[in-house]
Amino acid sequence: MKYLLLIANEEAAMKAMTPADMGPMIAAYTAFSEAMVKAGAMSGGERLQPTATATTVRVRGGKTEVLDGPYADTKEQLGGYYVIDVPDLDAALSWAARCPGASHGAVEVRPIWSM
16 A cells, blocks of 8 residues: 655754754665665655745635645645555554654655545
8 A cells, every 4th residue: 555654844943954964864864765665665755845935726716826835834844755655554654653754853644545
């Protein structure tokens, strides 16, 4: 079954990190990604651009509204995601707990509804 791991973190804290601070974090994500590939669990994933680059589209009463910025004002912002293909929710939760983002933010696990 496919699951989406949504990685949320505080964008301001990430922006404030020095290159020396970023090194270990990048290494942790690289190792995590490699482990998922080796296990055959990873279907995809990417890091996202900052929320300042986001655009939100809504249609209300037949009129399209285009707004600069993310869809919600929250303490944590969506920073990236992984699409994984694992046997069940327990396996997805296990991978989410191993994600480096879980130690400094949150990882939401959502089943993908195959269409």
